[in-house]
Amino acid sequence: MLPEETIEVARDSSERGELVLRRRPDGTLELRANGVFVMDTVETSTERALAARALQLHDRPTTVLVGGLGLGYTLAAVLEDDRVERVTVVEIEPALVGWMRDGTVPGGALLADRRVTATVGDVASVLRDGPGSAHDLVLLDVDNGPGYLVHDANADLYEAPALEDARRATRPGGTVVVWSAAEAPELERTMARVFGRRRTEAVAYDVDLQGRAETYWLYVGHV
Structure with missing residues (x-):
């Protein structure tokens, strides 16, 4: 039973299950998928760090693909970089795109940005079927x-x-960055096989989650 002050803002179902958007008493939006916490609007530094760190690794990141719209914080950070000319954001849940477009989730201006193309679909399929480089x-x-x-x-x-x-979809000199909530040695080894050991790095990122210290990780492959 949810506390009285917690409000369910929106709910949607797909073949992947149930997606629920809730508003906590302090106004924070929280996203859950099949009852599992996904993200909220309190701790957004990791989504922004994913973009900021990746953008630092490239002299001219004119074209960017973002896998996962979520609540829009990675996309927002990408758009803050004036060097970026085009962004494709791929989100498998049509409800998330719809909620942002209609204002249920703040950020409609992000999707209205002339540089942005929002694609509803599986990012793995988009990378597989899209053009190389x-x-x-x-x-x-x-x-x-x-x-x-x-x-x-x-x-x-x-x-x-x-x-x-993902590597084939990236131009020479470009970068593929994968976010993880915990250290993932097997992912690092797999990326080293794909990109080469010297062209793969694991970057630890410390965050404060409402007084609790956590470490998140960015796994980087250089093309």
């Missing part, structure tokens, strides 16, 4: 990492075939 940066933030999956099907995104597709 199309992006300077590919940022993958579709789950909590290989060890904390919201949807079991997302496990494939952390395997070599999908990472190979």
